[in-house]
Amino acid sequence: MSDQLERMKAIVAQAIAEAECHHRGVRLATVHLIVYGETAEEALRRLFEKASRGSPAEGARLIIERATSRYICWNCCGLRFESGDGVCPNCGELALEVPPDISFALQRVEVAGAF
Helix, strand or coil, X not given: CHHHHHHHHHHHHHHHHHHHHHCCCEEEEEEEEEECCCCCHXXXXXXXXXXXXXXXXXXXXXXXXXXXXXXXXXXXXXXXXXXXXXXXXXXXXXXXXXXXXXXXXXXXXXXXXXX
């Protein structure tokens, strides 16, 4: 579980950096995660709570969205899609398959007022 906690800490740091990049001195209101596979939502919420303690993400609402597929095209638009061969329906290029050890990723953040 410590490996998962370290990954969640990295996600929290990424979320804070993303918010700071666009909105200096704000607190995170909502963090959106994309989840691959069968990771339990309650376990993710506990990890997020631990990882965000004492940070601008503490107390943020966590929204979890299940990914429909493990293919993501970074050639054109970041599209997630289902496919037997992994070819992007937009650009026709071979997409990347999310590695099996990646069970969640940051999708986006929403910010609150200044802290």
